[in-house]
Amino acid sequence: MSDLSLTLRTSFFSKTLPLHTPSRSLFAPLLSFSRVAPCCSLATTQRAARPVPWGCEIESLESASDLQKWLSDSGLPSQKMGIQRVEVGERGLVALKNIRKGEKLLFVPPSLVITSDSDWTRPEIGDVMRRNSVPDWPLLATYLISEASLDTASRWKNYISALPRQPYSLLYWTRSELDAFLVASPIRDRAIQRITDVTGTYNDMRARIFSKHPDLFPEKIYNMETFMWSFGILFSRLVRLPSMDEKVALVPWADMLNHSSEVETFLDYDKSSLGIVFTTDRSYQPGEQVFISYGKKSNGELLLSYGFVPKEGSNPNDSVELALSLNKSDKCYKEKLEALRRYNLSDLKHEQV
Numbered sequence: 001m002s003d004l005s006l007t008l009r010t011s012f013f014s015k016t017l018p019l020h021t022p023s024r025s026l027f028a029p030l031l032s033f034s035r036v037a038p039c040c041s042l043a044t045t046q047r048a049a050r051p052v053p054w055g056c057e058i059e060s061l062e063s064a065s066d067l068q069k070w071l072s073d074s075g076l077p078s079q080k081m082g083i084q085r086v087e088v089g090e091r092g093l094v095a096l097k098n099i100r101k102g103e104k105l106l107f108v109p110p111s112l113v114i115t116s117d118s119d120w121t122r123p124e125i126g127d128v129m130r131r132n133s134v135p136d137w138p139l140l141a142t143y144l145i146s147e148a149s150l151d152t153a154s155r156w157k158n159y160i161s162a163l164p165r166q167p168y169s170l171l172y173w174t175r176s177e178l179d180a181f182l183v184a185s186p187i188r189d190r191a192i193q194r195i196t197d198v199t200g201t202y203n204d205m206r207a208r209i210f211s212k213h214p215d216l217f218p219e220k221i222y223n224m225e226t227f228m229w230s231f232g233i234l235f236s237r238l239v240r241l242p243s244m245d246e247k248v249a250l251v252p253w254a255d256m257l258n259h260s261s262e263v264e265t266f267l268d269y270d271k272s273s274l275g276i277v278f279t280t281d282r283s284y285q286p287g288e289q290v291f292i293s294y295g296k297k298s299n300g301e302l303l304l305s306y307g308f309v310p311k312e313g314s315n316p317n318d319s320v321e322l323a324l325s326l327n328k329s330d331k332c333y334k335e336k337l338e339a340l341r342r343y344n345l346s347d348l349k350h351e352q353v
């Protein structure tokens, strides 16, 4: 494995963005979040990044019908849901017919899913990526940019046109916005770390690959702005599919589903129907928005990866991280330590206090 893949793995190897995996981390509940939620209007006041020349406005439905037509022409079976403007999440999938509890929906065939194994419209770019053992995340980020820049020559044209030109993402927040809105929150440091990781990954890719093949990777197309966009898309839409060997994938159509903390249903590959599905945990009437779960995440985690915060008080998985310390000179040190262990707080770094 080359240095590059090692460096990139350091940044992204442990990154998971499972729409299906409950999180066990605890983060501070950020009261200030609820003032930004649910649509994160801050997204419009970001650093002065040049917008990418593809995708659409985040609430746009213009490209949605083209997307739907292309998907059904390409093998997506007839759907009980359609893309509509919704109150929660700008655009979402809305029931067009009665949907029963326990029903499987979607059935997106693997041929319509983007993974690290997907064919590149320009195979010579994929060859360079493979030769350099680029890990999944930066590989998929580069794949998205490559296919987006090819416009109608890419088979993903209709999908990319329906992606937001600027996804809601903390990647676009300026340092002073992070300082102001995430004051005293651990999410502030994690957001800064994430921005540093994405920036570092782009710089590595540029130094070790892009600059060596300027004909394949012109800076006009492969630059910090397009990388921020593609990572913003990956953070907010990539799923890990347990039944596909934990592969990470972009699943067109399924990625129009918004999150609700009230539902407990996750995307996965269904071996019997050979498609990506989820099973409803409630019934839906025509006109109701259908939701999945992005995982049992706190408000802070949802903001960090998806750029939104649920309505105040609506997330039963919201949680707070409390930093506790225990002093060895405390005369009740032993008893307190035992009590902490009893409540599974044993990862406390009591040795150092």
Ligand SMILES: C[S@@+](CC[C@H](N)C(=O)[O-])C[C@H]1O[C@@H](n2cnc3c(N)ncnc32)[C@H](O)[C@@H]1O
Binding pocket: 038, 039, 058, 088, 089, 090, 091, 092, 164, 167, 168, 236, 237, 255, 256, 257, 258, 259, 260, 305, 306, 307, 308, 309, 310
């Ligand atoms: C997988 S996409 C879902 C489709 C997206 N609404 C669209 O129009 O492209 C995830 C993004 O949808 C939005 N979203 C999802 N669930 C939401 C919710 N409960 N409240 C507000 N925004 C939500 C956020 O912008 C998030 O980054």
